[in-house]
Amino acid sequence: MSSELRPGTLIVRGAGKAYRRHSQDAGGLWRALRGQHDAATHWVVRGVDLHLAPSQSLGLVGDNGAGKTTLLKLLAGALAPTEGEIRHAGRRAVMLQLGGGFHPELSGRENLRIGCAVMGLGAQEVERLMPEIIDFSELGPALDQPLRTLSSGMQLRLGFALATAVRPDLLIVDEHLSVGDQHFQRKCLRRILDLRASGCTLVLCSHAAYLMSEVCEQVLWLHEGQPRMLDRASATLAAYDNHVRACDAERGAAPLSASAPPPVAGEGCEVLRVEALGEVRQGVISPGQRLVIEVDAQIPEAQWARGVDLGMLLMRNDELGCVPLSSQTLAQGEIWQPIGPARYRARCVIDELPLLSGRYSVNLALLERGSPVVLGWMRGAGAFEVRSAGRDVGLVRVPHRWETVGDRA
Numbered sequence: 001m002s003s004e005l006r007p008g009t010l011i012v013r014g015a016g017k018a019y020r021r022h023s024q025d026a027g028g029l030w031r032a033l034r035g036q037h038d039a040a041t042h043w044v045v046r047g048v049d050l051h052l053a054p055s056q057s058l059g060l061v062g063d064n065g066a067g068k069t070t071l072l073k074l075l076a077g078a079l080a081p082t083e084g085e086i087r088h089a090g091r092r093a094v095m096l097q098l099g100g101g102f103h104p105e106l107s108g109r110e111n112l113r114i115g116c117a118v119m120g121l122g123a124q125e126v127e128r129l130m131p132e133i134i135d136f137s138e139l140g141p142a143l144d145q146p147l148r149t150l151s152s153g154m155q156l157r158l159g160f161a162l163a164t165a166v167r168p169d170l171l172i173v174d175e176h177l178s179v180g181d182q183h184f185q186r187k188c189l190r191r192i193l194d195l196r197a198s199g200c201t202l203v204l205c206s207h208a209a210y211l212m213s214e215v216c217e218q219v220l221w222l223h224e225g226q227p228r229m230l231d232r233a234s235a236t237l238a239a240y241d242n243h244v245r246a247c248d249a250e251r252g253a254a255p256l257s258a259s260a261p262p263p264v265a266g267e268g269c270e271v272l273r274v275e276a277l278g279e280v281r282q283g284v285i286s287p288g289q290r291l292v293i294e295v296d297a298q299i300p301e302a303q304w305a306r307g308v309d310l311g312m313l314l315m316r317n318d319e320l321g322c323v324p325l326s327s328q329t330l331a332q333g334e335i336w337q338p339i340g341p342a343r344y345r346a347r348c349v350i351d352e353l354p355l356l357s358g359r360y361s362v363n364l365a366l367l368e369r370g371s372p373v374v375l376g377w378m379r380g381a382g383a384f385e386v387r388s389a390g391r392d393v394g395l396v397r398v399p400h401r402w403e404t405v406g407d408r409a
């Protein structure tokens with residue numbers, strides 16, 4: 001740790017991690033026995049430069065084996081870099097692997113005490129924080145059972161409660177929000193957002209692009225151990241998405257990015273009904289006609305008070321996400337009309353449908369206002385077919401015109 005940096009600062013200069021890889025051929029064993037070491041240096045991560053100021057947030061994406069976990073371990077201090085330098089200031093909390101740092105034979109409570117001590121907390125601070133950590137983990141009597149008897153979701157609760165209760169200046173999280181039940185996912189996400197709002201620097205690795213785009217300002221794309229792009233979250237995620245699509249097309253696989261469900265975390269919120277209306281007749285509509293997507297949802301009073309947005313994506317039947325529709329710029333009362341106790345209806349109108357021939361449906365999510373917390377969702381709802389009378393090919397028809405060269409002046 002460096003004293004001249006402000007707490008929450010993270011600086012990485014030319015960091016890399018290499019392992020020795022021994023040759024696998026039969027002669028390798030004999031050479032090793034003769035003391036002739038023929039291991040080659042294999043760089044798993046190389047050339048990473050980062051500078052995060054306090055309260056900045058960085059996401060990490062990359063294909064399997066790209067080196068994300070290795071980089072996170074370097075940032076967490078769990079691995080020493082082979083080359084380069086990593087410096088941070090302030091209290092660092094880490095959630096890398098499930099149950100990481102815990103002892104399987106000790107109880108959850110004992111593990112918490114040890115974990116607090118490892119993070120440098122004094123006895124008094126441990127006593128002060130324990131009730132909050134225990135409360136957040138919601139483990140109840142299971143807290144006094146050996147850790148190995150806890151489910152992975154329970155271990156996540158414990159680890160997450162510990163890592164975040166200490167109010168770290170720097171939080172490093174690896175792909176954990178998909179573990180655990182929906183209620184806990186929401187709790188974790190809220191805590192991450194609260195920490196970020198209170199000035200904690202965040203490094204997050206997740207396969208949920210949706211989450212990264214909401215939580216992180218910048219995203220680093222690692223490719224075969226090397227930084228390929230470091231930019232605003234939206235720019236890097238779009239570039240990475242293009243890369244994933246190109247790889248999928250090469251392999252003939254279905255595009256995953258559109259079909260992967262977002263993290264879900266609702267309590268009592270539910271999408272009840274989705275219907276394609278407007279000029280849809282017997283499930284069919286033409287390009288240029290009026291499409292109305294009507295959504296009924298159950299929103300309990302407490303959640304209504306926090307605010308609920310609606311995000312939709314019109315999907316073609318080859319899982320291509322075509323048209324995003326979001327209510328986020330409107331006041332809540334402009335989106336939802338009450339239709340019964342804790343029931344609301346929203347109508348999204350596309351006056352001139354730009355889509356061309358194909359079968360479509362709607363993926364939609366109820367979102368907590370101003371936050372990436374997903375309260376409820378439905379996929380493949382409100383199916384309709386677009387039939388074009390013309391000979392259009394492609395996906396959309398957009399208004400356009402032609403001009404002659406002379407018009408340009």
Ligand SMILES: Nc1ncnc2c1ncn2[C@@H]1O[C@H](COP(=O)(O)OP(=O)(O)OP(=O)(O)O)[C@@H](O)[C@H]1O
Nearest residue numbers: 019020044045062063064065066067068069070071
């Ligand atoms: N201890 C080790 N010894 C040798 N090679 C290792 C070691 N740890 C990781 N690797 C290799 O480093 C590469 C990067 O692994 P890493 O787990 O960092 O990738 P990742 O991007 O997190 O992958 P995933 O998304 O699949 O979790 C892999 O090829 C892996 O086999």
